[in-house]
Amino acid sequence: MITINEHYRKLNKSYLFVDIAKRVREFQDAHPDTEVIKLGIGDVTRPLPPAAVRALHDAADEMARPDTFRGYGPEQGYDFLREAIAEHDFRSRGVNITADDIFVSDGSKCDTGNFQELFAQAQTVAVPDPVYPVYVDTNVMAGRTGAFSDGRYEGLVYMEGTRENGFVPPPPEQDVDLLYLCFPNNPTGATATREQLARYVDYARERGALILFDAAYVAFIRDPDLPQSIYEIPGAETCAVEFRSFSKTAGFTGLRCAFTVVPERVEVRDADGGMHRLRDLWSRRHTTKFNGASFPVQRAAAAVYSPEGQTQIRELNDGYLENARIIREGIASIGLTSFGGVNSPYVWVDAGGHPSWELFDRLLNSAGVVTTPGAGFGPAGEGFIRISAFNDREKVVTAMDRIRSALA
Amino acid sequence: MITINEHYRKLNKSYLFVDIAKRVREFQDAHPDTEVIKLGIGDVTRPLPPAAVRALHDAADEMARPDTFRGYGPEQGYDFLREAIAEHDFRSRGVNITADDIFVSDGSKCDTGNFQELFAQAQTVAVPDPVYPVYVDTNVMAGRTGAFSDGRYEGLVYMEGTRENGFVPPPPEQDVDLLYLCFPNNPTGATATREQLARYVDYARERGALILFDAAYVAFIRDPDLPQSIYEIPGAETCAVEFRSFSKTAGFTGLRCAFTVVPERVEVRDADGGMHRLRDLWSRRHTTKFNGASFPVQRAAAAVYSPEGQTQIRELNDGYLENARIIREGIASIGLTSFGGVNSPYVWVDAGGHPSWELFDRLLNSAGVVTTPGAGFGPAGEGFIRISAFNDREKVVTAMDRIRSALA
Known part of the structure; x- marks a missing residue:
């Protein structure tokens, strides 16, 4: 009788990204005219280097x-x-x-x-x-x-x-x-x-x-x-x-x-x-x-x-690093502290004593910007959110402008 | 102290392809002017379909x-x-x-x-x-x-x-x-x-x-x-x-x-x-x-x-099946029995009561053709060799011509 690897039963069913998707959907339904900007997942958006x-x-x-x-x-x-x-x-x-x-x-x-x-x-x-x-x-x-x-x-x-x-x-x-x-x-x-x-x-x-x-x-x-x-x-x-x-x-x-x-x-x-x-x-x-x-x-x-490949990827990644700088400054301008985002495409934002999901909801509902709640990466991530610099410049600038006007 | 997965120690060190490579090298050294034809491994040789x-x-x-x-x-x-x-x-x-x-x-x-x-x-x-x-x-x-x-x-x-x-x-x-x-x-x-x-x-x-x-x-x-x-x-x-x-x-x-x-x-x-x-x-x-x-x-x-993709892959695979037919007929012409090679790219040749490696050596040394000894696939493969139809038509035809003249 074929029997499963019992260890699979121990796996925590992670609802993190399902939860995020659900909240984004609800927001979008309530605000059909707002373009939601995704600074959540760590996926590149700029085209492949020509080489x-x-x-x-x-x-x-x-x-x-x-x-x-x-x-x-x-x-x-x-x-x-x-x-x-x-x-x-x-x-x-x-x-x-x-x-x-x-x-x-x-x-x-x-x-x-x-x-x-x-x-x-x-x-x-x-x-x-x-x-x-x-x-x-x-x-x-x-x-x-x-x-x-x-x-x-x-x-x-x-x-x-x-x-x-x-x-x-x-x-x-x-x-x-x-x-x-x-x-x-x-x-x-x-x-x-x-x-x-x-x-x-x-x-x-x-x-x-x-x-x-x-x-x-x-x-x-x-x-x-x-x-x-x-x-x-x-x-x-x-x-x-x-x-x-x-x-x-x-x-x-x-x-x-x-x-x-x-x-x-x-x-x-x-x-x-x-x-x-x-x-x-x-x-x-x-x-x-x-x-x-x-x-x-x-x-x-x-x-x-x-x-030429080396030059192209340096420019590519400089672009994401510049996004990270814009995110860091935007976060600072609303009075929050962040870490990372220098020599790294991720900005780790201190939610100022609030739970991860609270800041996540605040950024989503007031600015239409999707991030990732730090608690999704483990208990030590509670109280933080991750903002990814992997997006187009224009979207990152718009996202931070919106966050500033809504929350500053 | 980091310790290995003990089960890896049970793995039989397969010398099959190392052994084959060694024998091919020895043959090539002794016959530098003979182009060795490889009908051993099951790898395609014809270009990708244009679609x-x-x-x-x-x-x-x-x-x-x-x-x-x-x-x-x-x-x-x-x-x-x-x-x-x-x-x-x-x-x-x-x-x-x-x-x-x-x-x-x-x-x-x-x-x-x-x-x-x-x-x-x-x-x-x-x-x-x-x-x-x-x-x-x-x-x-x-x-x-x-x-x-x-x-x-x-x-x-x-x-x-x-x-x-x-x-x-x-x-x-x-x-x-x-x-x-x-x-x-x-x-x-x-x-x-x-x-x-x-x-x-x-x-x-x-x-x-x-x-x-x-x-x-x-x-x-x-x-x-x-x-x-x-x-x-x-x-x-x-x-x-x-x-x-x-x-x-x-x-x-x-x-x-x-x-x-x-x-x-x-x-x-x-x-x-x-x-x-x-x-x-x-x-x-x-x-x-x-x-x-x-x-x-x-x-x-x-x-x-x-x-067009379906037409192209049918032609591609018909080509390999025709190779298999040529191999089957060539093998029959030297008085050996074979199986497979119909609805399949592999011809399984009965070595006529001799060990796999003996027929392998015979085909290599008398015709410069590389096959795979059946014993390499398990004890039940002993007494057989596998001939693969994955090669260019011209090489398959030459291989079988050589086998016929050397062994018929």
Whole structure:
């Protein structure tokens, strides 16, 4: 008799986005003439960089001719893309990552969700709070937690980001086996300094833990003193995996391309004390359950590393960062405090002692602007909302004008 | 201390393709002037259908303009594609499958590999022998087997395809919870009649089992009496999931697009006897660990359903079927018996009482033709080789000419 994975029953039924959609619908029904402006979800709105578009066209033509057609590609990704990544994202910053350490995929959501499969079920996992839900839900599905109550799963260790710690929580006091980190952070927009990252790396090396470092928003870092990769911290090459994506870097949310870095030197233990190269384990998983990212998409991703591609994505992301500045100033002008939005596309707004949903409703009902209630990302997000800079300039300016006139 | 998933240690280190590559290299070194012809792996070689190429170009242009740019798509796939699939692949054949039952993905390897996650660890799994290794390896990784010995994993139930049963084994005698089936079959090229599929459906319904039906090669069925979908068998809509792919249907191995069908009526039990809709569970998995297939690729897949797209893929696959006919006749002309290769791109050659590797070596060394030893697909594949029809006509003709002159 076929029987389900019991761990799925523990999953909290998240009504966050359903709730948001319902409130937006009600507002729209009551105000049919108001154009609702969405600064809620973190999805890009500006067109693909021209270099990527040209690469898509060229690849489509390659696939149309018998002599240049490509069937299955290497599961780990084409050399032309992995070499470009290793050179531009790592070696050019003095970081010794090779093409062999890089695994191209169709998205960081998949990679951050799948990576935990490599480890024993009885591992203790630490996640940030507030948190990108994929880290949590995939560990629930794998049976690494108990029941859900009061917004948290029994058995997980939560690292709380607060005003006091600048939304960069310290490593846990206790021993954990696996730590998820995300900088620049979703949802708080916080960035971590070299010293702050070094504390996590020291923790992991002392305790034999592994860091899963999500750098999906690295393209928004403009401060030259901030590290872009966890491998800029000495020792991280033995205890950290890094996830990167072209989604936010180059507007690829609809194209689908990302990569995971697993340095050769990261080793993990088996139950008998034997050591295994983590890169080999991920390779086994990747080649067994994945069949390579789409060839035209890999060509488009490689084009992002061309000189014109680099100029184009910088302009693209400067545009979103300028949106973030406009949002921050708009929020300040109505007397609220915000965090993030510098070196990050997310502005994390303190609701001034009110619940997340109260500020959400206020912005929706008085200005027709949709945001995301911080409480949806975990209990530590209560009292905040996230405003996303991913929208067109004109809409962001209008949104903040409306908020100012309604609430100032 | 981070510790690995112990089940990964059970995985048999498959040397099949490494072994093949080594022997090919040795042959090439000894015969530098012979062009080796590869009829080994099942990868398409002919260019994409023009309708798909045009759709890729159009989609690239859509992504280049602010008013038509697309970010994240629906995780389950765009309506335009799911509606086209439901209409052309199912409703047009009288099968009641709706767009809501269809989950678009980037490949059937991922889907057939991931689906087992939905079920309890203590499930008994039946797989064919010979078998596509993904069904087996992903269940090993999930801990549903014991150790590997003599080509088999303890705890799995193997359904042997033999000359006697025409490579369509009967359902197991014992109770199992999950059955993997693949028709037209990889590697044997066997197809299943309506009556044969009905035996599996009856088994599943009587024992409360679930069938995972891999129909990746459905586009090669030309016999109007053969079922194309398991849902053509009454009752299957309550006990079967079907996997389909554009890889072999439309030459998409390098583009990446597939889909899984989970009918609304399939229900599975939990440990307390409660019933769950399987479609909801897969939706939860799909939305948590996947972020949608690439938009241009979904456009290309939808174009395959246009009238010109349908004509083009029929011609494409007729070409491979003609290759299969040439291979079958060539094999017969050297006095060997073969199976499959009709309604299927794979020819399964009986080595005439000799081991798989012996015939493999004979074809390589006397004719410079690469095949796949059947023993690599499981113990029941010993004594056979698989010849793939996926290559250009000219190469297939040359390969069979060489085999005839060397071995006849």
